[in-house]
Amino acid sequence: MVCGWLFRLAGALAFCWAALAAAAPLSAGVDPVSAIGLSTSVLQERHDRLQLADAIAAYQAGQFTPGKSPVLNFGIGAKPVWIHFVVDNPGATPVRRMLSIETAWLDRIEVYFLHQGKTVAADRVGDRQAFAQRPLASRYFVFDQAFGVGVSEVFVRVETPDPMVVPIYLLNPETSRVRQTRQEFSYGIVYGFLLALMAYNAILYLSLRSSRYLYYALYLAMFVAMNVSYTGHGFAWLWPDSVAWEQWSNPILMFLYAVSGLLFAIKFLDLRLYFPRVQKVVIGYCAVFGGLLVAALLSDSQKYALFVSFSFVFLFTGVMLFLGAISVHAGQKAAKYFLIAAITGMVGGMLTTLSVWGFIPHNSWTFRAVEIGMLVDATLLALALGHQFRVGQEEKLRAERLAQLDPLTSLNNRRAFYDRTSPPWSHAIRHQHATSIMLLDIDRFKQINDNQGHAHGDAVLKAIADILRQSVRQGDVLARWGGEEFIVFLPETTLDEATALAERLRVAIAGMRIPCETGATTITASFGIAQQANHPSSLDALIAAADECLYTSKQQGRNRVSGSLANQCPTLARP
Numbered sequence: 001m002v003c004g005w006l007f008r009l010a011g012a013l014a015f016c017w018a019a020l021a022a023a024a025p026l027s028a029g030v031d032p033v034s035a036i037g038l039s040t041s042v043l044q045e046r047h048d049r050l051q052l053a054d055a056i057a058a059y060q061a062g063q064f065t066p067g068k069s070p071v072l073n074f075g076i077g078a079k080p081v082w083i084h085f086v087v088d089n090p091g092a093t094p095v096r097r098m099l100s101i102e103t104a105w106l107d108r109i110e111v112y113f114l115h116q117g118k119t120v121a122a123d124r125v126g127d128r129q130a131f132a133q134r135p136l137a138s139r140y141f142v143f144d145q146a147f148g149v150g151v152s153e154v155f156v157r158v159e160t161p162d163p164m165v166v167p168i169y170l171l172n173p174e175t176s177r178v179r180q181t182r183q184e185f186s187y188g189i190v191y192g193f194l195l196a197l198m199a200y201n202a203i204l205y206l207s208l209r210s211s212r213y214l215y216y217a218l219y220l221a222m223f224v225a226m227n228v229s230y231t232g233h234g235f236a237w238l239w240p241d242s243v244a245w246e247q248w249s250n251p252i253l254m255f256l257y258a259v260s261g262l263l264f265a266i267k268f269l270d271l272r273l274y275f276p277r278v279q280k281v282v283i284g285y286c287a288v289f290g291g292l293l294v295a296a297l298l299s300d301s302q303k304y305a306l307f308v309s310f311s312f313v314f315l316f317t318g319v320m321l322f323l324g325a326i327s328v329h330a331g332q333k334a335a336k337y338f339l340i341a342a343i344t345g346m347v348g349g350m351l352t353t354l355s356v357w358g359f360i361p362h363n364s365w366t367f368r369a370v371e372i373g374m375l376v377d378a379t380l381l382a383l384a385l386g387h388q389f390r391v392g393q394e395e396k397l398r399a400e401r402l403a404q405l406d407p408l409t410s411l412n413n414r415r416a417f418y419d420r421t422s423p424p425w426s427h428a429i430r431h432q433h434a435t436s437i438m439l440l441d442i443d444r445f446k447q448i449n450d451n452q453g454h455a456h457g458d459a460v461l462k463a464i465a466d467i468l469r470q471s472v473r474q475g476d477v478l479a480r481w482g483g484e485e486f487i488v489f490l491p492e493t494t495l496d497e498a499t500a501l502a503e504r505l506r507v508a509i510a511g512m513r514i515p516c517e518t519g520a521t522t523i524t525a526s527f528g529i530a531q532q533a534n535h536p537s538s539l540d541a542l543i544a545a546a547d548e549c550l551y552t553s554k555q556q557g558r559n560r561v562s563g564s565l566a567n568q569c570p571t572l573a574r575p
Contacts, residue, residue, distance in 0.1 A: 001145070001504055025086040028095040028147045031175050034363075035132070035167040036101075040067040040085040044078070052112050055082045066571070072166040073358035076310070077303045078158040082110075083166065087152045094146040098176035100169045101141040104232025105250060107160040109141050114153040121145060126160075127232075128247070131240035138180070139232030144173070162250065163223040163356040165367075187233065189373050194220050197378055201385070208389075216266040216385060222257040223374055229253045239475035247302060251309035255293050258316035259286050265320060268384070269327045271360060278326070282319065314353050317346035333391070337384030339487035348373020406480040408458055409465035417487065418539075424475070424491045425539050428532065436498035436531045437546040438488040443524045444560040445484035453514050460514050460523055467508055471501070487543070495531035495563055502527040503563045512561060526553035527565030 026039050041064035043055065047500055050319040058064065074081055089095050097450040101109060112119055125134055125141050136142045158166055171179065198220040207215035228247040239245050253334040257434065262282055266272070271279035289312040296305035324339030348550065351369035404416030412420065428435040442448075444466060449457040461484065468486060472478050477489035490498050506527060513520040528550025530542055549562040556562070 001325075010035070018484075025088040025151060026170060028087050028089040028097060029091065031171050032169070032200070035070040035170065036085060037067040037070045037072045037166075037168055040071065040072065040083050040168070040378045041065060042081045044065055044074070045080045045082070049080070050082065052110075052155060055084075055157070058082075059084050061537070068560050069361060069363040070167075072168070073355075073357045074164040076163045076306055078164040079163055081155060081164065081166070083156040083158065085154055085167070085168075086390070087147050087154065087170070089147045089149050089152070092146050092149060092478045093406070094175060096144065096146045096324050098169075098171050098172070098173055099143040099145055099534075100138075100176060101156070101158075102163045102169060104139050104235065105160065105230060106141065106164070106166070107162070107247075109144055110157040110304055112155040113145055114155070115148045117148065120148070120152075125187050127235060130243060130516060131235050137236070138244065139236040142176070162306055163358070165356055165358075165362055167362065177388075177568060185233065190227075190375065191224060192377065193262045193377060197382060198224070201382075207423060212264070212267045212385060212388070215260070215267045216381060219257075219260045219264045220378060222253065222260040226250075226253040226257040227371065246284040248297070248305070250295065250555060251296070251302070254309040255289065257273055258313050261320060262286060263317060263337070264381075265323050268381075268388075269323055269332065274330050275326060276563045278323070279374075280324075285315075285319065298434075307466075310353060310357070317342070317349045321346050334388045337380050337387065341380035341384070344373045344380070345377040346373075348355050376470055409462055409480050411465050411469070411486070412477065412479035413543060414479065414481060417477060417481075417489070420477045421489045421539060424477075424489070433492055434494045434531060435542070436490040436493045436495060436529060437542050438490060438498055438502055439528045439546045440488075440502070440525045440556070441482065441550055441551045442484040443554075449524070452518075455512070456516050456521065463525075464509065464525070467505065467512070471505055471508070487546075493531075495529060495565060499561055499563045500533065502529055502563070503539060506559065506561055526550060526557035526558050526573055527561040527563075528553055529561065531563075531565050533565045 017433065024039060026036060032039070040256070041059070043050075043058055043064045064575045069084075072081075072083065087097070099111070104127070106126055107128050111123045111125075111126070113121040121143075123143055124134055131137075134141070136144060156166075156168070169176070169179075172549055198217045201213040201217040201220070204210070205217065225234075228238070234249060235246050239249075262285075266279055268284065269275075271282070290473060291306060293305055293312075293317040296302075296308055321339070324335055324342040327335035328339050346370040348371070351360070351366050351373075353370075354360045355366035355369075360366055385570070404413060404419065406413045425435065427433070442460065445460070448460060461480075464486065465480070468478055468488065475491055479487050481487040490501070492499075506525060509523060509525045512523060514523065515521075528546045528548065530545035530549055532542055545564070549564055552562040553560045
């Protein structure tokens with residue numbers, strides 16, 4: 001009697017537990033606003049594989065437990081799971097609904113539709129089958145089912161070594177179509193933006209031959225490849241018949257994405273120059289995880305490969321943040337963009353990883369946080385590359401300007417003189433316009449250096465340069481010719497006009513007083529002027545003619561102006 005009472009009590013408890021585990025039926029006439037996980041009950045297989053009859057018996061025995069969240073999540077490497085839910089059609093005719101399991105990487109899915117205790121439809125799908133074998137051409141697992149009048153039951157078995165995230169939606173065909181269209185439109189924006197940015201940087205690399213642009217384009221390409229893999233777009237568009245690659249594409253592309261990001265960071269932040277030891281550590285970090293991934297591939301352990309890749313990507317975001325922080329601390333201006341980009345990428349990557357692992361709720365925002373973070377990341381890194389390019393161009397222009405300036409007087413040097421006189425000289429020759437050259441040399445400059453020192457000699461040179469700079473016209477070309485010699489190219493200027501200018505300068509220089517330790521230095525200068533003759537000659541010939549006239553001024557007592565048409569200046573024997 002006692003045993004009978006105990007059996008009845010156990011039966012009553014089992015019945016009560018089954019009643020509690022049985023979630024409220026879903027109405028076929030209403031579209032749930034979110035995934036239906038809270039309306040399901042689940043059972044995880046322990047040892048042997050359960051068949052449908054075993055799952056039904058376990059459900060009736062109250063062994064299923066209620067779903068704990070809208071999106072069911074069992075983590076990486078979970079044992080196969082049975083999911084059960086009830087659909088009630090209170091109408092008078094069957095109702096068509098789209099059952100969608102919106103995780104692209106699940107290996108095996110079995111779906112059984114029961115009505116009045118009988119199996120009315122069954123499907124076996126998963127990414128271990130060619131894409132063409134799916135009942136509907138969708139990157140997700142979608143089933144078109146007509147639910148009969150009354151109560152129907154659905155049993156779903158899921159098996160995968162990947163993160164077992166199972167978002168189940170039950171929608172009418174039109175709502176399902178609109179939902180899918182919106183999703184694909186949003187992915188189109190993401191891919192379009194990233195591919196355009198990738199192509200732009202590839203073109204910049206081909207134009208500028210800067211490897212930073214190449215590594216950035218590779219980084220973007222690897223993110224897109226990784227994303228199309230785990231979202232199912234790759235299986236749908238690129239490798240629909242390659243089941244083996246579909247199994248391994250997620251861990252391999254995740255690893256390559258993180259490696260490409262670190263390679264870009266090494267180049268962008270100049271780790272070889274600023275932090276050579278850190279660069280070696282980063283390369284070693286990549287090598288260690290690469291070796292672990294290869295070991296997983298050789299041992300054919302997809303679960304282990306996924307764990308390695310997820311861990312590598314999770315740590316990768318922290319490494320990028322660390323590299324950005326130390327580079328900012330080192331004073332790299334563009335590193336500020338990189339650091340902010342690393343923060344956004346880290347937040348997005350961590351949210352997606354934690355949602356897939358089941359540590360935080362899985363929804364559209366947490367699952368696609370890595371894409372949002374990547375869009376911000378890509379934009380900021382593009383700005384950083386632009387900043388680096390602008391700074392590089394400014395430094396290049398500054399170097400070119402400095403290469404054409406005399407460092408003491410800030411006048412043009414000989415190279416700049418030729419560069420800037422080439423166009424007006426060609427114009428003068430073509431149109432036979434008067435053009436003159438003025439050469440001047442400071443008299444007895446060596447004595448000034450010997451008596452007052454080179455610092456005072458430099459002060460004299462600067463003073464002469466200032467007078468010349470203030471006296472020449474905008475179109476004239478002034479340069480320090482070498483030592484204590486200066487030259488002025490005078491377009492549209494006759495010999496008389498050039499001589500008058502030289503005389504004014506001679507008087508101004510003679511009136512200068514350059515302070516020194518013993519008082520002030522009085523200086524004079526000699527001038528040589530030459531005008532282009534009627535028959536064109538080279539600019540060097542004109543300069544040589546002016547030099548002959550300058551030598552004449554020196555020989556005739558200094559502090560004077562001598563000038564003539566080219567090739568007509570008196571030639572005096574030089575000692």
